[in-house]
Amino acid sequence: MICSPFVTRSTAPLKPLATLVTMFLCLTNILIAIRVNHAGVDENSSIFTKEEFAISQRQLRHTIDEHSNLSNTIQTPPFTPQESFGACALVLNQNHRLTEWIAYHYFALPLRTLVIAYDPKSTQRATDLLHRWKDVIDIIEWEEDDYLPANWTEVVKRQNPSDKPIERLIHEHRQVYFMQQCTLTLAAKNVSRVIHHDVDEYLRINTDIVKGYDTTRPGHISYFLNHQNTSKIRWLPNASCWLFVRLYFIPWNTATAERDRQNRDDSSWIRSFPLETLNYRYRKTRAQQTGKGIIHLSHLPTTVLANRENIFEKWMSVHNPLGRPLCQGPWPVATSPLLLNHYLGSYEAYKFAAQWDPRFRNDSEWERRLGRGKGEPVADESMTNWVDAFVKWQSEDVARVLLSDAGWRQNEP
Template identity: 30%
Template sequence: MPPSSVLVPTLLVCSIVCCLYPILLSSPHPTFHRSAISRELDSFVTQKLNLTALYPPEEPLPNPPLSDGHDTFSACLLVMDDNHRLIEWLAYHYHVLPLRYLVVAVDPRSKTTPTSILNRWREQGMYILEWSDRDFWKRKSPLRDIPDDAELQVKRDRHRGRQKYFYRQCLIHLKEENRTWVSLHDSDEYMVYNHAGGDKFREWEDKMKDRHSRSVHSKEVRIEPSKTPPTTAEEGAMIKYIRQEQEAGLEFYQSPCIGIPRLTFSAVETSTSITKGLAPEIASSFDLEQFDTLRWRKHAPRNDFVKNALGKVMIDVSRVDMKNTPMFRSLHRPIQSICPAPWHNDWSSGIRINHYLGSWESYSFRDDARRGFERSREQWEFKSTSSAVQDDDNVTPWLNGFVESQGLPKASSLLHNIGLPKHYRNEKDHRWNLLPDKLAKIMETDVTIANDNKMVAFDAFVREKYRNSSLRR
């Protein structure tokens, strides 16, 4: 007879499994049976994530004196429970751009506050404003709370409308503050020099040379930098590089609104040995797998607007009459009179944005209004593998450069608590499964993939996934 100290926990675990099993059998998502049990047992043996301990509430520290607006970047950023990503995002853009003025709007539904993280960077010389809705919502009628059970379209419209108002007011403010270049990308996106190498890239480049030699594409000229772009290890080099290329007359950099293509990075893991090899000098000082920019190296094909989605922009507000711009209709082309159409050609772009899907825990961490529809477990699985075609390490040198410029003690302090704790599992991730009516509609149709349409490809992925799981049962 085993001792009671062993028997009681064993019986408790067995009880958990027995209670879960009938629920899982009736689940409309059979492929999650085993993983759901695994996650429940994980949550039994690991600590519950204490958000208050991770990100303690703080009052904002006083801002430092304003830095020069000509040789630094500014940014407008919307956040909602993004702290695990915000730490890396701030360090990277502080070092590479250099980012010195940030306006942050925190979603009122957010369960965490970013202030404790932002205070680190105020002490580093970054000027940071934390806005609430009343700071940018200038209409007479206030923003009203939307109930949790509101229709998806209502939630989506609120989210996108709020984004447009925030970005416009943020740009107006930065214009008044005599800033110049402003980035408008998210906390899972990183601006990087667009000069990749490797066999897969060379294959793509040869193909593009042939394609762009034809008359129909003759206007899409391969960008030729006046000088070799720096690496991300070089501190504060991007603004200098942009100024240099403007003076050299490169067309890409002349507009006050530059369109930037995105490149989606999948959730296909990089081996630990490769990850450590990307920053060997500091591999023993940091858990490099906590960095999105080092952990995820495989991306979707360039110029595939289905997998990479539409591009983003950066705007030089010193050259734009912001107060007289019309309301933004699209975040991908906020000012139609000066911003290009959002299908930005990678071939002719000197800068790009790396967009990281991230791990499942990171993807599902916040309570997204699109959960169960546009953002679901199935969407994450589909994007995880369909965006893993080529490798790219352009972004990775930044961490070595950051540690070298800051020193290891300061860099470690600024990067403290980066990523989600390794023990974290989403205890409610069943809520991210496709909504039953959405799944039923997909399963009832049988459209073959005659093109690369995103929804057609995703629907086919879902049908194969659940039909195969039914056959295995």
Template identity: 30%
Template structure:
């Protein structure tokens, strides 16, 4: 074969190879475009399906705002805690700012939050749910949730407690779906005795104003939490964006030991009864490392970053997004996070009023006695919120929004939720604590006023204590029943 023929043959082979390569590239590109179009269509269809299911439901009673303000959202399950709810609403309306709220009322509740929620009808978009809106509507879903709760926490606990655990998880699941369908972003999953704020001590310690572009609004400024998140979400010093859509927030338990409180006197002079507010009255709390008292962390969720397929029935109210919440330690110290939740126990009258399903198991006179008398550290960073709230709302409006705050209603007959387990006595009977406890002036008279010894402020790290046979506390909203906690380690 002469050289010219060889050259032509090589060119033909090369041309065939190039043609085959181009054909393959074309097929790959066409396939990619086809599947991308399918994915986009599927996502849009999925969004429309959920939007219709959650926004057009006639069973949901929603108060619409004439002018929607951009703000944060929250899911709140309540039961006989109006005395906390009044302050919780005012505080988060100002500090977050809370603008979209879904409230579910436990069917065993003897009081209704409706009149309190009505105060915010022109301020917050509020949706009020009952059991049929999320818990009893789907029988299979409910049975699966109760079966899961029984397996997780044991079949020997009362039926009411199993339903409580299942109700929590289904409520968070449906609430997040509803808020995502409405296009909401940051959503707080917490209780009415927990108050979210910027962790100013940690933020100032880890940031360097000389080199970092940071915004740290004071708590007295309206919307301080959202302002902080939006301006600092990608700041490497705070490590917020790396947490994904689930931002774990540590809780700090505040007791009822009172110091000479200049804050109460100061705010009383501006027309606000600060002695009725948890956030201005109490400043003593457990140390960050005291896990038996502080309990497990909660979360702030960015729903815009959550795909629809990841919104499934919640396994853990502390890690509500199974695939997106980082499986890091559930017990984290305050210096590990730029936000913190202040968790208040309240007075004995407030604590014992609610017929909680955990009464006699995780809630008892003993557990109250220990938690109420904690005074390992002091923190008053939250106090200035009330000054900002009054300045922004005006004194008359602030007084109206805070009307009856902290007051516990008188109920003629208090049913027990543990009738099937008589050994677990009701707290509503005001059973005396096993040891003397300091009673506050607002509480019923008692012959005992002795105060337990206070814990030292310079103690070392407290080891984690679990219930017998428990290998992990992941998914539980309590570290252990009071009779399983080593209180000598909690209170060195």
């Protein structure tokens, strides 16, 4: 192998990042050769231990991160963090979804503040993938101790008798208490709006009724909400909270979907990324009846957020964050200006999640989720244009890095 970083198929020198990667790989080969020669082992035998290989991967990631200046090249939307959206996400081993979810909402909302909390059963941390966004998104990572007091589960058991399994009951309370503390944190940062939905759900404009709106513009959802007062049609009432229904996307007609995917004009490198928003284009006809919400923090009465010293006072809920009359909606799909795309994902990802999430019990539960909702699946490509727009906005090189580990891979740990 020729290790000079200047030997390429053309006479032009490699880009600095490619040069660094090449040099790193060459040095690795040299070290392997030294170890082989010194140890007198066969070249086909295992040279590095699993731990050493993991260290080498981390070193490469660190080298790329330190020298690529990615943070200086990520394009920022024309909204300050305070004018933009914040998000609260409680996750359980969902790194394979976070990359795509963050990229989309950074582009569409835009998302500029994010609080991530890890379920205590999590074996993954998202710190590495979050790091690439550090200069354009204000990101806070919480463990359970960061937003809940000691022995809180005992309080839940005493205060909330229920027929539900205790593990499920604790999960539901944890989710609500996280929503509460996260909302208070974002309010203290003067963030304009906050979304409370999961990382398999994507907020979008309903282009079937908001016709002709440019959804390829970075921050187009904020543009829409900011300018609805000046438009001829007022889509949403003045309210502290809006609820929107979810459209349920499932794996369906995979042969046709694969053929359609291959025939699309997407760049070949994008096709190779297992993005849920591109690869799952069939949804159930009927929307899910339970919605998720946007809280408009600047419209909230001060009394709603102030003087809440008792963390076990449940004043929010998952599907109606502030309750009525503060929350308006959800509206039927035919009249709702915003919707949520909810992605079931692949069977393999479901089985991966089943190791920790008691809701994903067995294949019967998978079949139930696959059949959730009424009506035959219908094709829906209403938000698939975001990827091309994101690549064009960020440049291909930057988009490749930002989306590099998006989607489910068969080799997930």
